[in-house]
Amino acid sequence: MLEKIKATVDFIRSKTEFLPDYGIILGTGLGGLVKEIDVACMLEYSDIPNFPVSTVESHSGKLVFGHIGEKKMVAMQGRFHFYEGYSFEEITFPIRVMKLLGIRALFVSNACGSLNPKMKTGDIMIINDHINLLGGNPLTGKNIDVLGPRFPDMSQAYDKKMILKAQQIAQNLGIAVHTGVYVSVPGPNLETKAEYRFLRIIGADVVGMSTIPEVLVARHMSIPCFAISVITDEGFHEELEPTFLEDVIAAASNTEPKMTAIIKNLILNLSF
Numbered sequence: 001m002l003e004k005i006k007a008t009v010d011f012i013r014s015k016t017e018f019l020p021d022y023g024i025i026l027g028t029g030l031g032g033l034v035k036e037i038d039v040a041c042m043l044e045y046s047d048i049p050n051f052p053v054s055t056v057e058s059h060s061g062k063l064v065f066g067h068i069g070e071k072k073m074v075a076m077q078g079r080f081h082f083y084e085g086y087s088f089e090e091i092t093f094p095i096r097v098m099k100l101l102g103i104r105a106l107f108v109s110n111a112c113g114s115l116n117p118k119m120k121t122g123d124i125m126i127i128n129d130h131i132n133l134l135g136g137n138p139l140t141g142k143n144i145d146v147l148g149p150r151f152p153d154m155s156q157a158y159d160k161k162m163i164l165k166a167q168q169i170a171q172n173l174g175i176a177v178h179t180g181v182y183v184s185v186p187g188p189n190l191e192t193k194a195e196y197r198f199l200r201i202i203g204a205d206v207v208g209m210s211t212i213p214e215v216l217v218a219r220h221m222s223i224p225c226f227a228i229s230v231i232t233d234e235g236f237h238e239e240l241e242p243t244f245l246e247d248v249i250a251a252a253s254n255t256e257p258k259m260t261a262i263i264k265n266l267i268l269n270l271s272f
């Protein structure tokens with residue numbers, strides 16, 4: 001795999017001399033953060049060797065290089081999911097590429113369903129821990145020693161300093177945020193009532209179908225991670241209402257400006 005990563009990095013460097021310091025993954029309905037980037041280069045996933053191609057309609061499939069203020073970014077406008085049929089290695093391949101391009105921190109966003117009655121549709125939750133129920137792990141198999149250790153520690157999967165800074169930024173901006181535990185499941189179906197109850201019992205506040213693979217690989221490579229969720233539906237009700245993709249995208253889009261403001265200001269205030 002290392003040869004594939006290097007080949008992809010070589011291709012990208014043949015298209016742009018831009019060297020990013022930070023990486024961003026934009027989730028369902030959250031691609032608008034790209035509008036805050038002064039774009040230097042934009043590459044279609046389909047043009048990048050070894051890159052998967054997003055099959056979800058709300059994920060546009062572009063790798064965007066540019067500045068937020070003076071900070072140099074590379075943003076994935078669209079991510080990959082296990083339910084699309086990709087392996088965990090394929091899902092996380094772009095994070096490996098970002099590392100070799102030089103990123104020093106990773107920012108991840110997603111849309112999710114609430115398991116916690118205190119967290120409602122349209123709310124924002126900063127992830128401070130996770131539970132992996134995807135049924136697999138991108139670190140399974142032969143370890144790439146030059147990238148990270150065989151048994152990476154996950155006691156601080158999400159960077160505490162960035163969480164505290166983001167909370168302060170949200171407070172200053174008058175944006176209410178929660179912190180909590182994100183659980184990832186394979187999908188693509190949403191959960192049954194019994195599954196929602198189970199996920200809440202085991203300690204999760206929200207549920208989604210992404211994020212954890214990318215964070216595992218980033219932490220394997222010692223990249224600090226910050227992740228934030230927009231709550232688009234509620235799974236804690238005794239009687240569930242049907243949830244449709246259009247509703248998820250609409251809820252995420254409505255909350256996107258708040259999430260964008262938090263991430264943008266967090267990036268601008270980073271000192272590493």
